[in-house]
Amino acid sequence: MYCIFIFCFICSLVNGFLFDGSQSLSTTCSSIQVDVVFLLDSSGSEGSVNFQKQLHFVKSFVEKFEIGPSNMQVSVVSFSTIVMENFDLKKYQSKYELLAAIDTIPYLSGTTHTDEAITFAVKHSFSAVSGDRTQAPNVIIVLTDGQSSSPSQTMHAAYQAHSAGITTFAIGIRTSDYIGELKYIASDPQNVFQASNFNALDQLQNVLSTKFCEAIVTTTPVVYTTIPTDFSYSSNCRLRPADVVFLLDSSTGEGAHYFQEELNFVKTFVNKFDIGPSDMQISVITYSTRVVENFNFQRYQTKQELLLAIENISYISGSTNTHEALSFALQHSFTQQAGDRAKAPNVIIVLTDGQSTSPTMTKQVAATAQQKGIEIFAVGTGDNLSFQELLSIASGRQYVSRVANLDALYRLQSELTTTFCEGKA
Template identity: 35%
Template sequence: MLHLAVLLVVISCHGTNALTRACPYKPADIVFVVDGSGSERLANFQKQLAFIQNFTGQFEIGKNQTQVSLVTFSTDVTNEFNLNTYYSKSDVLAAIGRAHYPNGETYTHLALDHVRMHSLTTQFGARLNVNKIVIVLTDGKSNEGLLTVQAANLLKQRKDVTVIAIGIGNEVDPTELAAIASNKNHTFTVTSFDLLQTIRQDLTDTTCHTCGQGAADIFFLLDSSGSEGTTNFRKQLEFVNSIANEFDFGPDTTQMGLATFATGVSLEIPVTRYHTKTEFMQNVLRVPFRDGESNLHLGLEMTRNQLSDKILTVKSHRFAIILTDGRSLEHERTVDESRKLHMAGVETFVIGIGSDVDESELLDVASDRNHLFRVNSFLQLDTIHQQIVDRICAEKTVFPTTLATTTPKPTTHTTMGTTTTTKPACGPKVADILFILDSSDSEGPENFKKILDFVYNFAHQFAIGVNNVLFSLITYSSDVNVRFYFNTFTSRNSVLNAILNTSYIGLGTNTSDALNVARTVMFRPEHGSRPNATNIAIVITDGRSRNPNATITEAALLKKTADVFSIGIGPDVDQHELGIIASKPTNVMQVNSFELLHTIQDKITQAACSGRI
C-alpha cells in the first residue's frame, strides 16, 4: 500500500507561504514532535518553534481543513496540544510559540509511542480520512537507539502514516534518521538550526506530494496508430515513466501495466508482471511502435480485462490512463467498451493530444469531464504528469476501500499552450443543493461510504461559493441530523471535506422527519438559503419510510419549496414512494446496488442542470 507521510522534522525559523499555493486541497493531520533535549539549549529550541510556526502558517487551519498538534520530548514527553484543540491559524501559531523548553535527555522512543497511542487517535482529533503527518525534530542520537527503531516501526505499520525525519547539526545519527523515516526520500538534514529554512521548500513539496493509502493498479493504454510515428510514440513512453517514477511498486502497493492499440491491441506489460519500479520503467522503453489503424475499443477491452478481479487478486483502486492523438475507427464500439470499463469501477483518465481528437468521444471514454486532459502536442505531455499523479493520489483515498482521504485539486487542462480550470457543471449558476441521505441500519457503514463517495463526486463538479453553488447535508435514520447548512461551508475545500467526514448512524428510516427538516430548517435564509438561488433537494435511500402517510404529506410540502430528486438503491426501495417524493417522474432514479451509484452521476447532473438551475 502507498504510505501517507509522517514527517519527522528537525526544524528552524524562517519560512513563507508555499502550501496555500502548492497543495490547498489536501487537508492533513500534522503532529510536530520536537526535540527539547539539553544539547539544544533554549535559543535553538525556539528556532525550531519559529520554523514550525512559519511552516504551519502556509496551511489553511480548520476542523475540515488542516489540524495541527505539538509534542515536545526530552527525558519525558509533553503533549502541548492535540489535533482537536485549536481550529484557527492564529490560535495554533500562538500555542506553538508558548511551548515549554523541557531540557533533559533524548528519549525519542517515548515521543514516537506517544504519537502512535495518543496523538493519532480519534479521541484526540485524528480523522479517518485525511493524511497523517508527524513531524519529529531532533539534533542528536536517542538515548535508546533500539527502542527508537522499534517505536518507529510500530508507528510506520499504520498504513495511513508516512514519516519524514529531519536532523539538525553534526551529532545526528543518519542511520537512526533513516530508520525513523518512511523511506530515504523522507529524511532531511541541515548543519545548523539557522539553516532549517533552506529545506522548507523541499519539505513543502514532500508534504504536498504525499500519496493516498491503499493498493493501486494503474494500466496505461497508448495510441500506436500510424498518425503517431516513432518519435511521438517514444514521448508517450517517456510520459508513462514520468508517472511511474512517482510511485512505490510492489504487489501490495502499486502495480502497473501497459498495452498499445492500432489495428489490433498488444498487451506489452501485464499489470502483475513487474514488482519493482526499475523493471517496469526499463521495459516500458522497450515497447515497440506498432503502426496501423485506430481501434481504440480493442484497447479498452484489454484494459478492462487487465483490471478485472480474475487478474487482480488484491482489492485495489484501479486506474486507466489512455493517450490518443486521433479518433477511433469504431465510435459506437468505443463508447460501449468505455461504459463497461466505468461499470467495472475503473477510474479512467483520457489525454487527448493535438487537434485531431474528437472531444465528445474523449468525454465518453473518460470517467467524467474532470478526468479529461488536453495538450496541443506530444512535447506538452510532461506539463500534466504531476496533475495526473496528484489526482490519482487524491482519488485513491476517496473510495471506501481506504481509511484516509485527501481532497483532490481542481483538474486543469492544458490547451493552446495555456492552463485553465475545468468548466464546472452547469456553468456559473446560483443554486442551493441539499442532500438528504438515508443512514439507516439496512445500509451498513461500507455502503454509506459509497453514498458519500457519490455525493462527493457530484459536488466536486460544481463551482462552489457564495456566488455559485452552495451545498448542505442532512442524514436521517430514527432521528434527523443536520451535518452542515448552506452557510456553514462556502469554499470548495471545506464542503468536500465535510461530505467525507459525515458519520454513519445506523438506526430506523424516518424519511418524513427528514423531509420536514429540509423544508422548515435547511431552506431558510438564516441557514444560508438564498432568494436568488434555485432550491434542489436530492434524497438517497435504500429502503422505505417507517411512516408512509407522513412521508406523502411532507413530500408534497417540500416540493413547493424545492425541486426534489429521489434516488433509490437496491431491491428493497419502494418505487411508488420514490415517485411521491420526487417533483416529477424524470427526477426519479434507481440503481441495483451501491456500487452502481456512479453510473447515474452524469444523469443526475444533467437533470439538475437542465431543470431550474
C-alpha cells in the same frame, strides 16, 4: 463504462531514441492526442513546500507537449484524506491557461488515500462529462511520497484502471520501502520511477517523457470506448448557482459500508461544480431514527473545506424516518439563517435504500416542499422500497432513479448532473 483500448508498442530505442530512424521520439508525440490525469499526493507527509515541487514537476512535463482539443488534455486531481478534482480534461485548452491553473492548486494535508484517487480517475475523469475523447489514449500519472492508507484497496483500484486500458505511471519520492506498491499501481514494470527526494524529481523528466511517448505512439488507429456521450452536461452548468440539500439514509438497513458509498456519491457530485457564495452551496443531512444536520449552506464556502467535511460525516443507524428529514430541510435548511439565497433554486436530493417508516407522512411533506418550489430528486437503491413512494417524493417521474445497488450510483451520477444542469431543477 470503462475506457478500453489495445496498445501496439512499436517504438524502439535506436540512436538516442529515434523513431523511424529520423524523427525524434519526443517530437513525434509532442502534438499527439492524449488525455492525461495527474494524481498528486497532497497528504501531511508531503508538506506544502514539497507539494509545490510536485506542481513544478507537472508544469515541466506539460511544457514539453502541445495542449488543446486536438492534442494533449490534462486534468489534475489532488488526494489526501479527500479527493479533490482541481480541474477536468476539458477545462483548460491552452498551455498558458493550464500552467496558470496548476500554479493555483492548493495543498490539502491529511492521509494518503491513493485508492480513492485512482478510482475517481477511472470512473469520472475519463468520461465524456469530463472531456475524455473516444480516440485519445488515457494515461494516469501518480506522484506519491509514501505507502497508501489501504494498500489492498489501492491494488484493487489499480487493477480496475489496468482493466479499463488506462496506461498508468507511478512515481515515488522517498519510497524505497514501498516499491512493491508502485509496481502494482503502474500498468507496466517499466512505468515505475523513483526519486530519492523532491529536489530530484526533475531528473526524471526526460526518462518519463520517453517512456510516456513509447506507450502512446502507435502506427495503426486504435478504437477506444468511453462512458456514453449522453451522460454529458452543459459546460455553462458550473455558472448556475443553486442551494442543494442532500438527505442521506443512515438507517440500519443501509449499513456503514453502503453509507460510505453514499458519501462518495456526494463527493463526486460536488467535484463537478464550482462551490461558493456565488455558485453552488451544499448542505448534508443524515437521517435514521433521528435527523442530523451535518452542516448548512453557509458553513463551507470552498470545495476543499466541503469535501473534507463530507469525509467526516458519521454513520448513525436506526429506522428510516424520511419524512422527518424532508420536514427538517423544508423548515430549517432553506432559510436565510442557514445560508439560503433568495434567488437561487432550491433542490433536495434524497438517497435511500428502504421504504420510510411513515409513507403517508413522507408523501405529505414532499408535496408541501414541492408547493414551495423546491425540486426533489429521489434515488432508491436495493429491492426493499416502493417505486410509488419514490414517485411521491420526487418532483416528477424524470426525477426518480432506482438502481440495483450503490455501485450503480456511479452510472447514475452523470444522468443526475445532466437533468440538474438542463435547468429542470
